[in-house]
Amino acid sequence: MSFLESLRGALSNLKTNKLRAGLTMLGIIIGIAAVIAVVTIGMGGKAAIMQEMEKTGVNLFILYSKTVGQRNSPDGNNLTWQDMESLKRALPQVKSLIPASMEYGTLEVQQKNISVMIVGTTPGFAEVRRRDVASGRFFTDEELAADRRVVVIDQKVADTLFGAGNPLGQQVIVHNVPCRVIGVLAKDQSAFAQFDMGPQNAFAYLPWGTWSDIYSSRRVDQLQGSTVNEADLEGTITQAKRILNQRHGTIDQYDAFNVQQLVQAANKITKILTSIIGLVAGISLIVGGIGIMNIMLVSVTERTREIGLRKALGAKERDILTQFLLEATVISLIGGIIGIIVGSGSALLAAKLLKWPPLLSSWAIVTAVTFSIVVGVFFGYYPAQKAAKLEPMDALRYE
Template identity: 75%
Template sequence: MSLLEGLRGALFSLRTNKLRSGLTMLGIIIGIAAVIAVVTIGMGGKAAIMQEMEKSGVNLFVLYGKSVGNSGQNAGSILTLQDGESLRRALPQVKVLLPASIEYASLEVNQKRSSAMVVGTTPEFADLRNRDIARGRFLSEEEFSADRRVVVIDQTLAEDLFGAGNPLGQQVIVHNVPCRVIGVLAKDTSSFAQFNVGPQNAYAYIPWGTWSDVFQSQRVDQLEGSTYRETDLTSTIESAKRILNVRHGTTNQYEAFNMQQLVQSANTIMRILTSFIGLVAGISLLVGGIGIMNIMLVSVTERTREIGLRKAVGAKEKDILLQFLLEAIVLSLIGGIMGIALGVGSALIASYLLNWPPLLSGWAIIFAVSFSIGVGLFFGFYPAFKAAKLEPMAALRYE
């Protein structure tokens, strides 16, 4: 029997039992679709993470005291403006380094009140964080140097206090101190912002000196900066922590966060999710393979007389073996192709909804096709071998 004849016979057999063939392929379809979708979505997710990191700045870092915000914080370990100046002089690899002090306070406009995180910072903040301005502008060097009473608010605060009105030039009472609105930050449309759940804090930004006057405090909650090169980030952070501990006479009192840690955490989460869903997909493929074996065994039993008749007219064992192997392979291959189509379609839809780049993996598709053929060979061999070994006379007498 030629290979072409065997394929025709396999397709005829599958068409004869369409419903049974379809149900048998279901496990293969689901498993292959899950593998393709998981790999594609995982690759798209990693690409989206890297895009957001590059947009925000992969060289960003934040230095802060371990006990920041705690009432028992050692006064000697509190960061100061002089710490930032000292680090800038000692670390030439630092591109930008600025202070940030934060206080949760109420803001009021015409008896309309809202609460926000009031941040005292410098004019470089918007560029460092890569934040866009929707209206007006950010703080200027002149306003920062003169400790002007000006404020930049975000969209959330603008909507709370001014509704659909124009906030530029309006006065806002920040912790009982009037400040003039000079700008409104655009909403954060990054992929990370889309996953924030629950109530979100509003933010207002004022010059650090103004913040110090408003809240009667000289403390610096954190130092935010970036390096010229990504490769200098880790060593710069370690050097900065050592310098801060020496300046304050402390030991291991400062911590740092950087964007690379966020990348690593996100990649770890993606890897765990991909592995878990991949395991589920593997179980589905295994169940699908067992289903193929079961159906092929049933098919051998149903066609025992046919096998006996074919052997009686001269069919060899290898012909019978090839016939049933081809049926199993065709069954799993068709299921694999349908699974690829379903997986690619699901991945593209998910990428569109998540606003992630759709990155199809050629290796995943090759693996899916190869695996589906392998499933047919592995789980179809025993039924095919059993059919090939049937004795012609016993098969012809089978009822």
């Protein structure tokens, strides 16, 4: 019997028992669909993280003292303006470096007020943090040098204090000091927004000297910067921490944060979730394979007389073995193909709902098809061998 004849016989038998074949495929379908969906969603999630990195900048970093914000911490550990200037001179690979000094306070306009994080910084803040100005402008180097009482606010602050009105040119009270609003920043969508202290998107930005005068403090809570090249990031952070410790006479007092740490954490979580769901999918495939073996054993029992008749007419053991193996493989393969369609569709739908890039993994599809065939052959071999080993006379006498 040729391979094509065995295949036609296998397909004919499956058509005869459509419901049973469909139920047998169910475990394979669920397992393969889960694998495809998990891999595709995972790849889309990683691509979405990379897009967030691009928004923020893959070469940005934040330096800070480990005791920042702690009560009774030594003043000598605080970052300073001089630290920033020293790092700029010592690290030519640093493209830009700005200070960020922070105090939690209240902005007031007439009878309205809002709790915000008030940040003292320099004009380079908007560029370093890639913040868009929704209206007005950020303060200039001249305003920084003159310690002008000007303020840039976030959109949330503008909506709370001014509603539909125009905030530009209006005065707000910052720690009992009137400051003129010169700009409104658009909402911060970057990954760095999660690292900022204080209420998200409720910030006010002052020239650093103005902030220093208002709060009678020369401390710097953070140094935020970027490197010329992404490859320089880790080395720059290491050098910067070493220089800061030398300047302050400390050991391991300073640390840094960058977006790549978020990516590493997200990738770790993704791998864990993928492994867990992949394990569940693997169990489903094993259950599906056992289902195939069970149904094929039932099929062998039901077709014992047919097997005996075929062997009496000259069919060889390998012909019987091939036909039953093909039936098991076809069940598994069809289930795998349906699983790929279901898994791909589910993953693309999830990507659309989550607004992630829809990425289908070709290697996952090839692996899924290969694995479904392997499952069919592995779990179908025993029933097929059992059928092939039947003696013709015993099979013909089977009731």
